[in-house]
Amino acid sequence: MSLLTAARDLVGEMTATPTGQSSVSVYETGRLVSLSPWLTLHAERIRYLLDAEHPRGGWGGPGGYGLVPTLSATEGLLAALRRGDLAGSPAQFRGAVAAVDRGLSVLGERLAAVPASALPDMPAIDLIVPALVEALTVHLDAVRDDPPPGLERWRQVAPRLSLPPGMTPTRLARVRAALASGHPLPDKLMHALEVTGPAARRAAGVVPVGPGTVGASPAATAAWLGVPDATTSTARAYLERVVRQHGGPVPCTSPISVFERSWVLSTLSRAGVPVTVPPSVLASLLDTLGPAGTATAPGLPVDADTTSVTLYALARAGHPVDPSSLWSFDTGEHFCTWPKEDGASITTNAHVLDAFGWHWRHTGERSRQLASVVRRLTTWLTDRQAPEGSWSSDRWHASPFYATSCAVLALHGYGVGAAVDPAVRRAVQWVLAGQHPDGSWGRWGGTAEETAYALQVLLAAGQPASDRCAEAIGRGWRWLATMAGSDGEPALWHDKDLYRPSLIVRAAVLGVTWWGRRCAGPEPVEAGPSSRSAMIRIA
Template identity: 90%
Template sequence: MSILAAVGDLLGEMTATPTGQSSVSVYETGRLVSLSPWLTLHAARIRYLLDAEHPTGGWGGPGGYGLAPTLSATEGLLAALRRGDLAGTSDPLHRGAVAAVDRGLAVLGERLAAVPASALPDMPAIDLIVPALVEALTVHLDAMRDDPVNGLERWRTAPRLPLPPGMTPTRLARVRAALTSGHPLPEKLMHALEVAGPAARRAAGVVPVGPGTVGASPAATAAWLGVPDATTSAARAYLEGVVRQHGGPVPCTSPISVFERSWVLSALSRAGVPLSAPPPVLASLRDALGPAGTATAPGLPVDADTTSVTLYALARAGQPVDPSSLRSFDTGEHFCTWPKEDGASITTNAHVLDAVGWHLRHGGARADHLAPVVRRLTTWLAERQAPEGSWSSDRWHASPYYATSCAVLALYGYGVGASVGPVVRRAVRWVLAGQHPDGSWGRWGGTAEETSYALQVLLAAGQTSSDQCAQAIARGWRWLVTMDGSDGGPALWHDKDLYRPSLIVRAAALAVTWWGRASAGPDPVEAGPSSRSAMIRIA
């Protein structure tokens, strides 16, 4: 199948799945096992947690990325055991859950004490999630002193789990107190409403929106819902729809249609892929943009990241919208993802530079307003490049290749001033140095997604006149198109758990496959047994 046919299939699939496609989450699924045993496919969620456990115990990604999923899965399975959800000691699910909880508690005892709060990845609400789940597990273990679970007797008198060094429950206590007293919570906290515990249930001022979701999160919706009744049909229908779509387990966020559609279209169009975006998709993006911007999903606050990528996607599709909605995110130095954000995001500011730079270059808005923004963002991004050439830390993705690609594409495409050239050259050198012997790139091993981002840097920077760069592009491109999806589809995007937006990842690989085909040398179809059909299965 040709690249363009594969792109057509992807766009068709995106149109046919209006809620978007995302990998399921151990963290979010564990919360549903704990909070909603009445929900359809409860046993399927338990099986998923047992199947997703690592052989040595624990769940989730490497290092600190495994903390929230391991806490959630362990607590969810222990809650199911204590409720008697599983048939009995002879039931395989019961035996598996007992063994998994035993291993999970052991892993948590080691990790919680060993990993300081400052070393944990910058995941949404992690400073609320960890104290909430440590507290929930403590409640279970205290109750087991009088009501033990067969097979877990050793935990009746074991030391209770600590918080990571440097982490306190203070902020969690403030959130719960505000909710109990009826004070409105910031909209961004709705995505993790489950941390509030019993105070979340039908909390005053919290109303499901859109398709019936609270915070675009199955877990937050389940925490608000409790046991459904006639007044909560929309929230129940939302949860039933999400679990049926994914066969039991659930993603951290649903729907993700605005996010998915804008990222897919911007990646393909930037690479020069000749495509005709489906009119309903473009209409949905235009409808999502309001005077304040757009959100990733109903129930989440509007944010500069989704707003800027949506503006960029529409502009490249020939339907530009004035970028004035971004002004409310301008701090005077950089652009916040949302007002009162803690910290700042490299990729959000790179995406704002894309959107503003496009409109400045094409006369889509007043140059006297946009030109200073472009200069300021160019300087801000350049000053945050690491000495070795990468942008190594961003709050929305685990891989420095994503942040580096976003920064280079924005700077090389729309940055101004003498700093752009040296900054881009340092990034190119860093990418070249990080290529694995097989031609791939990746933080924890070669992946199709990260190889796509690395190739974007090399191709966008126009370095193909360099023999070293040309050889790296050829090796990376050939590795990418012959992978046939066998990289295992690792999750690298930040939410409450690591996740993989599958169509976005697939679009990145298809885009760079198209972009690099003229620079990569002989097609691997001619050099070996691989089939060009691999291109549709890269992600």
């Protein structure tokens, strides 16, 4: 299959799946097992949790990334065992007992050993961990009196589960108290409404939106819904659609269409891939943009990250929209993902620089305000580069290659000032030093996604003429070709659990392969990546 055919197929698949495509989540699926045993495909969700367990116990990614999914899967399976959900399936019952036993052992070690400061910056982790530790403690107190067969040893096992050192339940208690007293919660907390426990059920002021979702989350929607009745038909229909779409287990966020479409289109366009985009896709992005920007999904707050990438994708496709909606996220120093954000995101600010930078360079509105913000964002990003050349951490992705790629693409494309070229050169050296012997790149091992980001840095930096860069690009491109899109599909993106937005990852790999053929492949490309004109055509 040619690259252009693959790109057209990707856009066609994206157009035909309006809810977007994302990997399923152990955390979110565990919450549905616990909260909604009445929901279609309950047995399939239990089977998924059992199949997803690691051989030595536990679930999820490496290091601290495994804590939240292990808590959720263990609590969900233990809830199912205590309810008697598996009474008719002896094999599943035995599997669930063994998985819970291993999960509790793993949690006893991890909770005591990993301080809160060492946990990854995942959404609502400081609420989710206390909520699940509390739920498991309730189960264990009950198990002491009436343990399911096979879990008798947990009658006396000590110590009980504790919170990670440095983590407290204080914020969770405040959120629960606010909800119980009828106070409205910030929109961003709706995505994790399940942490509030019984107070979530038909909470005052919480109303499903869009396709029937609360916080764009199956778990949050299930927590609000409780046991469905005639007044909750839209929420139930939303959950039924999501579980059927994925065969039982569910992703952390659904739908993700705005996020998926804007990232895919901006990636392909920047790489110079000349695909045709249906007008309906562009219209859907234009329709989401309001005076305050756009959100990743219905039920989530508008955010600077999705807004800036949407603006950038539309601009490159020939439909520029005034980026003034981004000013509401300006802190005076950097741009927050949403107002009152804790911390700051490298990738959000890189994407804001893309949006403002494109508008400044291409619309003729070279105003002092735009020039000033481009300079300020350039300084903010370069000041946060690590000494070795990477941008090593970001709250939306587990890999430093993603953050580094976003920063380099924005700085090289739109940054101004003397600090830009040295920063890009340091990033190139860091990428070159991190290539694995087989030609790939990756934090925990070579992945197609991270290799694509590393190659983006080398190609965008204008370094292919360098022998060392050319050799690294060639090795990386050839490794991607041998993978043929099959790298085990690791999940690297941050939500309540790690996830993989499959079409966004495919676009990154396809785009950099198109871009890299100019340097490493035998076939000429039809358009070079250096072109600043929009390479996405409109049907």
